Amino acid sequence: MTRDHEAAAPDAVVVGGGPAGLMAADALLSAGHRVLLAEAKPSVGRKFLMAGKSGLNLTRAQPFGDFLAAYGGAEPALRPMLKGFTPETVQAWAEGLGQTTFTGSTGRVFPTAMKASPLLRAWMARLDDMGLERRTRWRWTGWDGDALTFDTPEGTMQLAPRVSVLALGGASWARLGSDGEWAKTFQRAGVSVAPFEPANAGLLVDWSAHMQPHFGAPLKNVTFRAGELVSRGEAVISARGLEGGGLYPLSPALRQGAGLEIDLAPDLTAEALEERLARPRGKQSLSNHLRKVLKLSPATRALLMECARPLPSDPSALAHLLKALPVPHRGLRPLDEAISTAGGVPFAALDAGLMLKGRPGTFxxxxxxxxxxxxxxxxxxxxxxxxxxxGRHAAAFLSSGRGPAS
Structure with missing residues (x-):
């Protein structure tokens, strides 16, 4: 049986030890406030560390208008926040923590060490030096009046800070802490939450046995299209379908049931393709002809055969097929297998400072x-x-003298 405990409340409580929560805590501490960070898992930054295992992609160096466009319909709401912490600011922040950065050929920015762990260690050392109070294995369970309630190893705890910042994550990679269970608590409290849906997820494709030798093979130098979305990049053929960074930007359209088309020769026009395909092939098989005149990889040729066999013999028809190969699919992979999620607290429920309109002091x-x-x-x-x-708006709220304890 657990007992209720009441802990002395700091000025601010940040719930969630991922990048958003840590940055909120940093802002509050920098403003001179006492901050307690509560994390449900045994340690902070678990998803952050996992994301950095293959190279921590911090931000993207590109014209700011193009950068903003990546956020789709949320861009107008996010614009002031991203203007306040631009890709250049991200690099300066990382270097301020002793982590030099470099920019790859595609504009992706990485720490020189590539891994997330050195950056996280330096960041936590900074926060600890600023006086951050940390509690792990503290799972937020909701509100009791103005108080936050937590399940902890010591029993049920309550804290009644003047402000709180909730950074509870989405609903993917539940084992790392983002399980989306908080949405039920919000809904019980009368706060609307948009349903979670997979984003940056692989695509389910039912392959024939002929594709098995190509599982794990990359599709390079192709362009993906779904609805009005277009993305040039790479993907990998897997046993369950397709996955990879070139495909992920199409998630919003694929989630809505759009078909997928792949341009297998994005650097050539249909007319240029037709000219090459019309060259005499003698006794060569069509597959060998495609390999020689277009330099299509074995995986790309296999995909073409899988999705469009029998191939048209007319060069014009084949050229147009190569420019827009339809790939039948069954939609995105399940929610917990996605890298991230759509859905959550709508901007309409928040004010300009990301404070819940129905719960002053909660950001x-x-x-x-x-x-x-x-x-x-x-x-x-x-x-x-x-x-x-x-974090900055929570600090301003504190400075204004508002809040339950004022």
Whole structure:
């Protein structure tokens, strides 16, 4: 049996130890406030560390208008936050923590160390030096009046800070802490939450046995299209379908049931393709002809055969097929297998400072807000930017003298 305990409340409580929560805590501490960080898992930054295992993509170096466009319909709401923490600011922030950065050929920005762990260690050392109080294995369970309630190893705890920042994550990678269970608590409290849906997720395709030798093979130098969305990049053929950074930006359209088309020769026009395909092939098979005149990889040729066999013999028809190969699919992979999620607290429920309109002094940040973005630095930048924005506005709320304890 657990007992209720009441802890002495700090000025501010940040719930969630991911990038958004840590940035909110940083902003509040920088403003001179006492901050307690509550994290449900045994340690902070678990999803952050996992994302950095193959190279931590901090942000994207590109013209700012193009950068903003990656956020789709959420761009107008996110714009002031991203202007306050631009890709250049992200790089300066990382270097201020002793982590030099470099920019790859596609504009992706990485720490020189590539991994997330050195950056997280330096960040936590900074926060600890500023006086951050940390509690792990504290799972937020809702509100009791003005108080936040937590399940902890010591029993049920309550805290009644003057402000709180909730950075509870989305609903993917539940084992790392983002299980979306908080949405039920919000709904019970009368706060609307848009349903969670997969974003940056692989695509389910039912392959024939002929594709098995190509599982794990990359599709390079192709362009993906779904609805009005277009993305040039790479994907990998997997046993369950397709996955990869080139495909992820199409998630909003694919989630709505749009078909997928792949341009297998994006650097050539249909007319140029037709000219090459019309060259005499003698006794060569069509597959060998495609390999020689177009330099299509074995995986690309296999995909073409899988989705369009029998191929048309007319060069013009075949050229147009190569420019828009339809790939039948069964939609995106399940929610918990997605890198991120759409859905969450709608911006309409928040004021300009990311404070819940129906609960003064309670701010939201990060993936728990209803926005989405492709991988490639966009996700992390917006998590950091919204965390900083919420933390600064929470600090301003404290300075205004408002709140339950004022």
């Amino acid at each position: 939201c940040a990060g993936e728990m807000i209803d926005w989405e973005a492709p991988t490639g630095g966009y996700l992390l930048t917006a998590c950091l930017a919204t965390g900083l924005w919420a």
